[in-house]
Amino acid sequence: MSNFIVGLTGGIGSGKTTVANLFAELGVTLVDADIVSREVVAKGSTGLNKIVEHFGSSILLPTGDLDRAALRERIFSNSQEREWLNSLLHPMIREEMLAQLKKATSPYAILVVPLLFENGLDRLVNCTLVVDISPALQTKRTMDRDSVSAEQVQNIIASQASRADKLARADDVIDNQGTISALKSKVALLHNKYLKLADRT
Numbered sequence: 001m002s003n004f005i006v007g008l009t010g011g012i013g014s015g016k017t018t019v020a021n022l023f024a025e026l027g028v029t030l031v032d033a034d035i036v037s038r039e040v041v042a043k044g045s046t047g048l049n050k051i052v053e054h055f056g057s058s059i060l061l062p063t064g065d066l067d068r069a070a071l072r073e074r075i076f077s078n079s080q081e082r083e084w085l086n087s088l089l090h091p092m093i094r095e096e097m098l099a100q101l102k103k104a105t106s107p108y109a110i111l112v113v114p115l116l117f118e119n120g121l122d123r124l125v126n127c128t129l130v131v132d133i134s135p136a137l138q139t140k141r142t143m144d145r146d147s148v149s150a151e152q153v154q155n156i157i158a159s160q161a162s163r164a165d166k167l168a169r170a171d172d173v174i175d176n177q178g179t180i181s182a183l184k185s186k187v188a189l190l191h192n193k194y195l196k197l198a199d200r201t
């Protein structure tokens, strides 16, 4: 157990999930912000109950799960509703991430957050690791994975912190423009570094 937390981030398609899974293979506990943000609005959760109280049951699917598309529509053009939702969910997501990190069984844990810097969550971690690739490769890999258009990927890239900004704020950078096996070696080196850092804290 450790209190040492590495914040892992990178733009869409950079390889965050791939890198996170390689650390997990080495026994590192992962906490994924995307998963946590779904858990806090799961069926039966306090988060979902509060959303239904506020927006009414039309925000639910027939299954009783949150209708994400309907919710997106309700907040899309209404900044007041968007703020209401953020002030409900952001503290819940943060608390749940911290609770899961506290239960980590490895010497250090990794918090995977696509918008780590954008949402100020770098404040929760001891150091940051940015997965870096060129926008061209980012576009290609995302299109191959999600079957979306180049334009859609570029819009998402534009909505995220810039490559330069992320690199400037990173404690460590992992270049993922090579092969998966090259990536594995880089992860192994960083793993040793983090084990040493965790040992000192």
Ligand code: ADP
Binding pocket: 010, 011, 012, 013, 014, 015, 016, 017, 018, 019, 141, 142, 144, 145, 176, 177, 178, 179, 180, 183
């Ligand atoms: P993110 O989680 O940052 O969006 P992913 O880890 O899902 O990115 O990677 C995006 C896509 O690129 C996935 O389909 C993944 O399998 C692939 N990928 C990741 N790293 C490499 C690599 N080094 N070589 C080839 N393909 C890769």
